[in-house]
Amino acid sequence: MTSPSELSAEALTDLQEFLAQCRVQVDAELDRLVPAESISPTTVHAAMRWSLFAGGKRFRPALLFAVGNTFAAPTDYLLKSACALEMIHTYSLIHDDLPSMDDDDLRRGRSTCHVRFGEATATLAGDALQTLAFQTVAEDDHLSAATRVQVLSEIARGAGTPHGMVAGQARDLEAESQNVTGNDLEWIHKLKTGALIVAAARCGAIIANADEAELAAISDYAARLGLLFQITDDLLDVTATAQDLGKTPGKDARANKATYPALYGIESARQQAAQIHEHTIAALKPLNRRADLLTTIADYILQRNA
């Protein structure tokens, strides 16, 4: 079995530099794309920005960049689609935190959107972020219209139902009152977190004009990476502190959420994560390219502590 300690200090430094660079570019572009707080209606713009600029890791944009870079796409071509994915992710967090959903008060170390701005404004801020995501890609003049509609379709399928994020959230709600099997749980995770991560990776490949075989390999890689991401997320909810997480840990257990540690125990969940990590790396084999960055990202997700 691949040892998680394989990630060298050098590779980690390179990755952290890459992630920091992505974050800077994405944050600057998001700031340009989202209406200023001074523009009326000020409350909804303030709420959109509150959640968007709350110190998110920008993982989905970084993955899109990493895949795009692997196939040598210019950063300019990737930036707006990356921002669109972050807007979709942020809208889903805002709505997920609502009292009727997960009822979370703390996110990324500060008050959630509805705690700060009220439920009505938070609902609208999430709605508007989703809209702006699609507008951003539709109006991205770095890309041909044909590429834009492909990217839009990928993001919509990854975000929607029956094969995307909302389907995962809906199934997760349904599961709260049911006995959840391992298969159910994998399915929920793949949709709830995985689908948008797969969309991010595929958008990077599509913008870079990757061929069909490459796109298939990237989809495979990202599907496994997404599951790995969610299992380590489940584990962190059990093992990390609120300070590390920037959100309330132990929520899953209290909410009786189906998670890998809850279903299999912490040790088995860790073993499964290590195994999925191996499969994630293996999925990159068919690529006729060096995919060091994508490999390092998988290593990093396995070992992350936040």
Added chain:
Amino acid sequence: MTSPSELSAEALTDLQEFLAQCRVQVDAELDRLVPAESISPTTVHAAMRWSLFAGGKRFRPALLFAVGNTFAAPTDYLLKSACALEMIHTYSLIHDDLPSMDDDDLRRGRSTCHVRFGEATATLAGDALQTLAFQTVAEDDHLSAATRVQVLSEIARGAGTPHGMVAGQARDLEAESQNVTGNDLEWIHKLKTGALIVAAARCGAIIANADEAELAAISDYAARLGLLFQITDDLLDVTATAQDLGKTPGKDARANKATYPALYGIESARQQAAQIHEHTIAALKPLNRRADLLTTIADYILQRNA
């Protein structure tokens, strides 16, 4: 002043036939586009369908069709964009009815989505309808990719912020605790209802390859029509019965909502509606086409009783 009685029985019959035809086509296409209730996650698909197939008038699709027909676009080209607009409209109703927003129990003569399915599922159903709207246009292979991104941009701008529907809803929320002037109210109405109606009309013209001058005239027409639509909506809330409306009348007054009748009185609101109706018709003058259908629609909106 143009008399509202100008709408002849014959024109009314023709219009009702046109509207009924639109409704049949749109309903059939929506049924194909939205995942079946039997597909997992079943709750969210049932909730999407509950609100989408609640007997809505399909006014935005009909307007898109009417503008498209005016410029001789084939129905096939118009149908999916029309459905997308109805999905956006329906998502906004679902979220608008939530307890944290307008807290409405009754819509189109039956329980609102959250009353039937719970708040969490209603929130997700609205989210998923918005996503599906954009997916539907992005994947509409009757249209060139260039037309699709134009339509997507129009819908997103009409639905979002700072110049679209969500901006209007957010400003409406802000206004609940303020003294609202006539200008504020016109601005709220133009965004909350008008922007998506303008988008519907413009999408019809864009799909039909209307020229710039025609597009400008259609935008002007639709902006006035949207305001007329909202003022008559305000009036119906005061004057109609629950049975006519299919929703609870008098809600606006009880919620202390800023409306035309509240601000100006019923008689003055009616006079303003009649004046805006005149301007709506006048906006069609620059068109080098017969625009009988668009004229009849304006007449109909002025006189509607539901």
